[in-house]
Amino acid sequence: MIKELYLYSMQNLQPVTIKDIARKLGISASTVSRALRGSTEIKEDTRKLVVDLAKELKYTPNPIALSLKEKKSKVIGVIVPEIANYFCSAVIGGIEDIAYNSGYHVVIFQSHEKYEREVANISLLASRRIDGLIISVSNETKDGKHLSELIDKGIPVVMFDRICEETDAPRVVTDDTRGAYGATCHLIEQGYQRIAHIAMAPYLSVTKNRMKGYTDALKQHNIPIEKKWIVHADFDFAHIRKALIKLLRNNPKPDAILASSERIATDCFEVLKEMGLRIPEDIAMAGFFDNPVYRFIDPPLTAIHQPTFDIGQSAARLLITMIEHNILHPQYKTIELKTTMEIRASTMKK
DSSP states (O other): OHHHHHHHHHHHHSOOOHHHHHHHHTSOHHHHHHHHTTOTTSOHHHHHHHHHHHHHTTOOOOHHHHHHHHTOOOEEEEEESOTTSHHHHHHHHHHHHHHHHTTOEEEEEEOTTOHHHHHHHHHHHHHTTOSEEEEOOOTTOOOOHHHHHHHHTTOOEEEESSOOTTSOSOEEEEOHHHHHHHHHHHHHHTTOOOEEEEESOTTSHHHHHHHHHHHHHHHHTTOOOOGGGEEEOOSOHHHHHHHHHHHHTSSSOOSEEEESSHHHHHHHHHHHHHTTOOTTTTOEEEEEOOOGGGGTSSSOOEEEEOOHHHHHHHHHHHHHHHHHTTOSSOSOOEEEEOOEEEOOGGGOOO
């Protein structure tokens, strides 16, 4: 009895195939296949019988068989600096939304801001026969040779946010220059004159663009650009803490900070609180981040928002179009989305 139950359960665990549907309906497997694909060669009543039975039996296509037939794995690789970062997780949400509805699976890797790890991730993804890659490069990535090599192998690449400018691949970015310019102008209009900018690595495109917005705003208001107010930080808390303490020992010290990322903003906020500095009474603070938690801390932080979910959706749509049409170098190179600013208590003088 136990053996019979075991055999019965094992049979019911076997996936339903096209041949099973064909056998039950007394038609050929090729007819079933064409009916499931919606072929106009199949009569409507036959197609309905096939589709209804497929639903009843809970038939799902074999992804391995499909990939062999189409010479596609239906898998997209995604590499981000850090999943715990709200920006990255929200972008991944947008990518998965489009990928899932287009019949693609998503495999996610983290570089943890390390170039060598990024290269290793790409090598592994390439060996797994991914159909394409979406990537935001690490804080250590100075060139895109590893991305160019992937494209040379016939695997399309889409970059977002942090990009390699010399890599011939499309990218989805935001108007970072305008975002930084608007935030800096807001600080100046509030009466702040000694505005420090805590930025990422200087060779990153996103750093250059945000730096341009910051310096353009200072020039527009005839405020000298002070090199001592500009700090390039890695993503180690101890390094940011040391750099910020050094910055705040200047006499006079900055009266406002523009942080160029969520991670930098978080670390700056912690250090300022640790030093007993009041925000904004002693020093104002604004930055690029989208995490809604910043609305509820004390004080709520003024934020330059990037449309994170839309970035992910745009990158996925672009990549899937390239995959489906076998395009490595589309004519449209850049999709630029708009930032918005939400002014909160951290920059408002009382």
